[in-house]
Amino acid sequence: MSETQLVIVGAFTDEERARLEGAFPAVYVSGPDEIVALDEATRASVKAVAFKGHKPFGGGAMDALPGLGLIANYGVGYDAIDVAAASARDIRVTNTPDVLNDDVADLAVAMLIAQCRTMMKGEAHVRSGAWARDGEIPLNRKVSGSTAGIVGLGRIGREIANRLAAFKMEIHYHSRSEKDTPGWTYHDDVVSLAEAVDFLVVALVGGPETQGYVTREAIDALGPRGVVINISRGTTVDESALLDALEAGRIAGAGLDVFLNEPNIDPRFLVLDNVVLQPHQGSGSVETRRAMAELQLSNVQAFLDGQELLTPVN
Ligand code: 8YV
Secondary structure: OOOOOEEEEEOOOHHHHHHHHHHOOEEEEOOHHHHHHOOHHHHHHOOEEEEEOOOOEOHHHHHOOOOOOEEEEEOOOOOOEOHHHHHHOOOEEEOOOOOOHHHHHHHHHHHHHHHHOOHHHHHHHHHOOHHHHHOOOOOOOOOOOOEEEEEOOOHHHHHHHHHHHHOOOEEEEEOOOOOOOOOOEEOOOHHHHHHHOOEEEEOOOOOHHHOOOEOHHHHHHHOOOOEEEEOOOHHHEOHHHHHHHHHHOOOOEEEEOOOOOOOOOOHHHHHOOOEEEOOOOOOOOHHHHHHHHHHHHHHHHHHHOOOOOOOEOO
């Protein structure tokens, strides 16, 4: 067998893993911590890593692969990878931007509508037979025509804003700088954004610089009709402040695809009836996950062929 070029690291599906193993001489480990346990000859021959998941990938795991030149991440968010440590070791990092924008934006809108229109309660009402027995569910809340606030107007944030504009919403946003978006209102801080809107949709990048970015003050500024939607990372919102506000009814509800401690989320969420909870499935359609896998594979291929990387992050 030819020398191992690739370590496949993380929670890949069988199909994704088979595609990588078909393309490159590869070994598999379930997480970065296991790399060090590979035999020395294998570690010495590895040139690239294909990574998927959210377990921390730090300098220690990188040092276990002396010939490593690339970590190709499966996902747009690469906050699990210590990019500074990679750069310090001349290791390139790539991600999979753009191909997932539609799916993630679709899910943000779906969670907003599901929360406001009490779709989870409606579903239970039909399935339990309560509809036939007790009649209609309580009236709920109109979505179209409201005011939406996007936190982070990057590629995904823009897709969400475009969708919500099509729902006749007034669009407000906060991001590092004002964008050229005629008709949309810029706020230079997240509290003033929250004060101005009905729905706060968080589309920030993860990582230390956005840790707790949506603060307790911002959550409370939304007010009792406010809804928080988070499709970014659990770290971007002060989760205990969000739970306190949801429990006390200081905001109306939330739609969450991401949490601080996935998949073992804070059990306080599980008993709330004003939240829509999703299992970090923003990019999780067959079509999008295939496109992400292909982009990751193309980055590995480009690197091993000495070509320019398609989607570098450092
Ligand atoms: C994950 C994501 O990559 O792209 C991102 O940043 O969070 C997701 O698409 C996916 O869950 C695989 O870990």
